[in-house]
Amino acid sequence: MNTEADVKEVVRNRYGAAAASVSAGAGGSCCGSASQALGGADPITSNLYDAVQAGELPDTALLASLGCxxxxxxAELHPGETVLDLGSxxxxxxxxxxxxxxxTGMAFGLDMTREMLALAEQNKRxxxxxxxxxxxxxxxxxPLPDDTVDVIISNCVINLSADKDRVLREAFRVLKPGGRFAVSDVVVRGEVPPAIRRNMELWVGCVAGALSDTDYFAKLQAAGFxxxxxxxxxxxxxxxxxEFLATQGEALQELAREVDGKFVSGFVRATKPRQPALAGPSAAAAASSCCGPRRC
Incomplete structure (x- = not known):
């Protein structure tokens, strides 16, 4: 069984190597692409940004893109809002x-990989x-206070976590009341062979850790969304x-037919309620109090 520490270490090492690959090929060569460094992620990471967006970005930002x-x-973004990208x-x-x-707005990026953060700072400059x-x-x-972010985005990163419930609780915590959760992620439809679920390299490629749509909804609801x-x-x-399994062993490659159409990229939306949920006999009293339930 893959532990949270195992998954995190594999992800950290592989994404660090991907950032180093991009930095080494910063002249714009395709040989410096992060997807190549991860080994066969192209079907998921390719053709995500249009020419207009590409023209607004440094080459190394595009080469380091590993989203889905x-x-x-x-995502619906407005001037003056604060945005947080999980796994930037x-x-x-x-x-x-x-x-x-x-x-007048702010955009925060959160990442655990030093090499990716160094590359991100370079792209910011x-x-x-x-x-x-x-x-x-x-x-x-x-590492942000409660109720400070208007919109949370993420690009194929939440599925990399072995503790998705905690990720969603944290996302809920830092969002302002009425804030929006708007992320891209890989989602499963139907049963997936256990061998794929167990494969550590496929966690890095956004597949092994993917949730089903019903599980995603259940976890969002449990977090309060x-x-x-x-x-x-x-x-x-x-x-x-x-193509994705090309670098894996023959046994996994033979499973390609079994996962036909079962993995999709999806845009996952949810909102944080504008008012905290109240329950029990204290609800009426809290609602009528001039100071409100949070201050009381």
């Missing part, structure tokens, strides 16, 4: 978000954006699975 979607294209990597989605929230801030930490323990929904943005077929 484009949350900034689907080389900073691509933070930089795009910073432009949309404008100079190249972009010239002053409303971007990168933090070192883990998405299971977000409401209005949860998933919009499918890409379906991975047998050919995608073969």
């Amino acid at each position: 979607g484009n949350p900034t294209a689907l 990597g080389g900073g691509i989605d933070v930089l795009l978000s910073a432009k949309r929230v404008g100079p 190249k972009s010239g954006r002053t409303n971007v801030f990168f933090l070192r930490g883990e998405i299971e323990n977000i 409401e209005n949860a929904g998933i919009e499918v943005t890409r379906v991975y077929g047998a050919e995608d699975a073969k």
Whole structure:
């Protein structure tokens, strides 16, 4: 069984190597791409950003992109808002978000990998954006106060955590009342062979740790979120699975047909209620109190 520490160490090492690969090939060569450093993630990470967005970003931000979607294209962002990207990597989605929230807003990126953070800071300097801030930490323990963020985004990172319940509780904690959860993630539809679930390398590739849609909804609800929904943005077929599993052993490669259409990229939305839930006999008294339930 994969422990939380095992998964975290594998993810940290592989993403650190991916960042180093991009930095070494910073001249723009495809040989420096992070997806190649991870070994066969192209079916998931390819063709996520359009030409207009690509033109707004440093080359190294694009090369370091290891997501499964484009949350900034689907998330509703407004000038002046504060955005937090969980697992921000080389900073691509933070930089795009910073432009949309404008100079009166702020865009934070959180990552646990020193090499990725160094690359993100480099990309921030190249972009010239002053409303971007990168933090070192883990998405299971977000280093921000309660009720400080308007929107949380993430790009194929929550599925990498072995403790998703804690990640979602932390996301709920730092969001302001009425705040939005708007992330891209890999989601499972149907049963997945146990061999794929156990494979540590596939955790790094966003597959082994993916939740089913029903599990995702249940965990969001347990964390306190409401209005949860998933919009499918890409379906991975047998050919995608073969490409993704090309670097694995023959036994796993033979499973490609069994996972045809079972993995999808999805845009997951939910909101934090504007008012805290009240229950029990104290609810009426708290609601009528002039100081309100939180201060009391």
